[in-house]
Amino acid sequence: MTRFTFYGGAGEIGGNKILLEDKDARVYLDFGQSFNFGSDYFYDFLQPRSVNGLECLFEFDLVPRVQRLYNPGSLRFTNIAYEKPDVDAVFISHHHSDHVGHLGFLDEDIPLYMGHATQKIIETYGDLYRDLVDIGVHNNVGTFRSGDKIELKHMLFRPVHVEHSTPGAYGYVIEAADDQNIVFTGDFRRHGPKQEYTDEFIREAAKAHPCCMLCEGTRMTPDPETQYSESQVYEKVKGIIQDSKGLVFANFAMINIDRFNSFYKAAEECGRTFVIDTKMAYILDSLREKIPDLPDPRTDENLKIYFRLAKSCRFCDKDYYVYERKYLPNMVTYKELNNAQKEYVLLTNFNKLMELVYIQPRNADYIYSSSEHFLEGEDNEDMRTVLYNWLSHFKIKLHKTHCSGHAGKADLEYAIKKIKPDVLIPIHTQNPEEFRKIHENVIVPDKWGSIEI
Ligand SMILES: [Zn+2]
Numbered sequence: 013m014t015r016f017t018f019y020g021g022a023g024e025i026g027g028n029k030i031l032l033e034d035k036d037a038r039v040y041l042d043f044g045q046s047f048n049f050g051s052d053y054f055y056d057f058l059q060p061r062s063v064n065g066l067e068c069l070f071e072f073d074l075v076p077r078v079q080r081l082y083n084p085g086s087l088r089f090t091n092i093a094y095e096k097p098d099v100d101a102v103f104i105s106h107h108h109s110d111h112v113g114h115l116g117f118l119d120e121d122i123p124l125y126m127g128h129a130t131q132k133i134i135e136t137y138g139d140l141y142r143d144l145v146d147i148g149v150h151n152n153v154g155t156f157r158s159g160d161k162i163e164l165k166h167m168l169f170r171p172v173h174v175e176h177s178t179p180g181a182y183g184y185v186i187e188a189a190d191d192q193n194i195v196f197t198g199d200f201r202r203h204g205p206k207q208e209y210t211d212e213f214i215r216e217a218a219k220a221h222p223c224c225m226l227c228e229g230t231r232m233t234p235d236p237e238t239q240y241s242e243s244q245v246y247e248k249v250k251g252i253i254q255d256s257k258g259l260v261f262a263n264f265a266m267i268n269i270d271r272f273n274s275f276y277k278a279a280e281e282c283g284r285t286f287v288i289d290t291k292m293a294y295i296l297d298s299l300r301e302k303i304p305d306l307p308d309p310r311t312d313e314n315l316k317i318y319f320r321l322a323k324s325c326r327f328c329d330k331d332y333y334v335y336e337r338k339y340l341p342n343m344v345t346y347k348e349l350n351n352a353q354k355e356y357v358l359l360t361n362f363n364k365l366m367e368l369v370y371i372q373p374r375n376a377d378y379i380y381s382s383s384e385h386f387l388e389g390e391d392n393e394d395m396r397t398v399l400y401n402w403l404s405h406f407k408i409k410l411h412k413t414h415c416s417g418h419a420g421k422a423d424l425e426y427a428i429k430k431i432k433p434d435v436l437i438p439i440h441t442q443n444p445e446e447f448r449k450i451h452e453n454v455i456v457p458d459k460w461g462s463i464e465i
């Protein structure tokens with residue numbers, strides 16, 4: 013018998029935190045933070061004190077009150093006494109915070125397993141955003157590559173890469189007791205340049221004839237499907253750059269390497285230089301050892317690194333952080349962009365709008381190529397108004413093009429029909445009941461509830 017307990021990821025998009033118990037083995041699949049974490053109780057400066065660890069989070073049942081799981085520091089002000097952990101391991105699907113965000117609470121002796129690229133991305137983001145990305149201290153982090161096998165007691169975990177909106181994403185095929193196999197998809201899609209990764213995962217999962225499949229369903233909604241692929245995004249970006257009579261601004265999530273490649277290639281095809289910031293340069297630099305074919309931000313002819321005007325006003329190395337200085341030889345500033353606006357595509361985001369005052373764009377275009385939430389959500393109307401005011405002030409034309417990091421309904425159905433699990437458990441979705449339309453034996457998990465197979 014296998015038991016799953018859903019401390020997160022049930023009835024919500026994200027927040028995966030799933031305890032899998034099989035005979036005497038106890039492992040977690042992901043240990044993430046929900047996207048709306050704490051929003052019912054905390055606001056602006058009303059926030060839990062990090063020094064108090066889990067005390068305040070237990071008060072509102074925001075983190076499960078489970079014994080023998082957390083580290084002594086996190087338990088210090090709680091009424092749970094520290095005991096050695098009884099969890100054998102945590103298996104991570106990928107680095108997004110809704111899958112790793114609460115790792116920092118865990119006892120440091122619990123072994124973690126993650127993809128080699130996942131570890132590199134977490135390390136790189138930790139260097140750049142020390143206060144934001146912190147998975148805590150862990151004494152035993154095992155990294156794997158797609159196809160590796162990890163033995164744990166009587167179980168065998170086989171991670172297989174999948175395509176998602178970030179590199180280093182994996183699903184798992186898990187051999188449990190009594191020759192029962194379990195499939196855990198993580199987050200995946202199959203409409204980008206790495207579709208073959210997901211298809212390989214689907215093949216491996218199908219071969220296992222699983223008794224049960226935990227399947228993400230971010231885009232499983234009752235609405236009609238609109239599906240864009242990464243190659244359609246690339247074509248649209250290229251068309252906008254070709255038609256533009258000025259500077260083109262690009263706004264996308266930096267770790268979306270497929271999107272970076274789409275803009276980089278489109279700029280190159282149109283004879284323009286792609287200008288990125290020092291953070292993106294640092295990310296490319298650190299991921300180059302893991303992802304072949306990424307351009308070298310120090311020497312690539314089609315890339316330049318933007319340096320903002322700083323204290324000395326002379327663009328000298330003392331003005332910048334140590335990690336930024338190695339990109340100074342490939343520097344470009346507002347002056348070059350101002351003088352030759354049609355020759356560049358500039359990576360930007362909301363917080364960098366101030367550069368427009370220096371660049372003084374003329375006839376420019378702004379391509380918003382990230383989650384629709386920013387432009388359509390109800391909770392950020394103020395920010396959106398500020399963005400629109402800036403674009404209007406500089407007479408910049410706004411364009412939108414994006415495709416999701418998650419499989420659409422047709423691809424979810426394709427995966428499920430190929431894998432043919434006996435039981436289907438929808439996770440990472442707000443519409444689990446929709447899965448009943450494509451599988452006859454769906455068990456919908458409840459938050460903090462258990463399912464036994
Ligand atoms: Zn997710």
Ligand SMILES: [Zn+2]
Nearest residue numbers: 106108176199
């Ligand atoms: Zn994700």
